[in-house]
Amino acid sequence: MPEPRAAIERVVRDYLEGMIYGNPGQIEAAMHPKCMQAGHFNGVYEFLDRAEFIASLQAEAPAPPGTPIDSEILSVDITGDVALVKLRDACFGTSFTDCLTLIHHEGRWQIVMKAFYDHANDG
Structure with a gap:
């Protein structure tokens, strides 16, 4: 497994670009096709598989490709293949905040x- 951190960061970038640019x-x-996600978005609890997540993004206006993405990887912890x-x-x-x-x-x-945690829920 050469350079896992760089490969992981590429996956995170693909996730962000796909979500934000509507790809x-x-x-x-x-x-992964069986990936699951959970969290509160707009105050509503979501528990979605990958297909449901992609479908839910249809309600959001995508940013034009190339628009700067406001993001930061806060931590990466690698143990073997996880x-x-x-x-x-x-x-x-x-x-x-996405985990x-x-x-x-x-x-x-x-x-x-x-x-994920939606910071609109703060306060």
Whole structure:
């Protein structure tokens, strides 16, 4: 497994670009087909699989490709073929903290679980 951190960061970039620019193919490349995500968005609890997540993005206006993405990887913890990424990102009128679990399988990293916190829920 050469340079896992760089490969993980590419997966995170594909996830962000796919979500923010409205490119389902990038999300599909970044997330395992059985990936699940959970969190509160706009005060509503979501528990979605990858297909439901992609469909939910249809309600959001995508940013034009090339628009700067406001994000920061806060931490990456790698143990063997498992990685945990904590990410701050802003999109869809709010900011999020995403906790991503990735697994290296069949020669590549993929997001298999996502829990997120919508900072619009602060306060």
